[in-house]
Amino acid sequence: MLSFSKIIFTALVVIVVWQGFKLFNRAKQVPKNDQPKQTRDEKKSKAGSAPQEMEKCPNCGVYHAEGFAHRCDG
Numbered sequence: 001m002l003s004f005s006k007i008i009f010t011a012l013v014v015i016v017v018w019q020g021f022k023l024f025n026r027a028k029q030v031p032k033n034d035q036p037k038q039t040r041d042e043k044k045s046k047a048g049s050a051p052q053e054m055e056k057c058p059n060c061g062v063y064h065a066e067g068f069a070h071r072c073d074g
Contacts, residue, residue, distance in 0.1 A: 053065070057072060060073075
């Protein structure tokens with residue numbers, strides 16, 4: 001028969017195993033110091049890059065960034 005103490009013991013064992021598994025997986029991951037951090041300023045500079053003017057290729061009609069080389073394949 002299931003008693004209250006057996007249920008509590010089983011729950012505690014499950015929690016301890018679960019926490020141990022999380023700790024084991026966390027140790028296998030790269031330490032936080034080695035991961036590159038993106039600061040708020042870097043996010044703004046990447047998101048706020050200036051738009052480029054597009055120009056149409058006279059041969060194939062494809063638009064590409066002005067000043068960049070384009071090769072027509074057809």
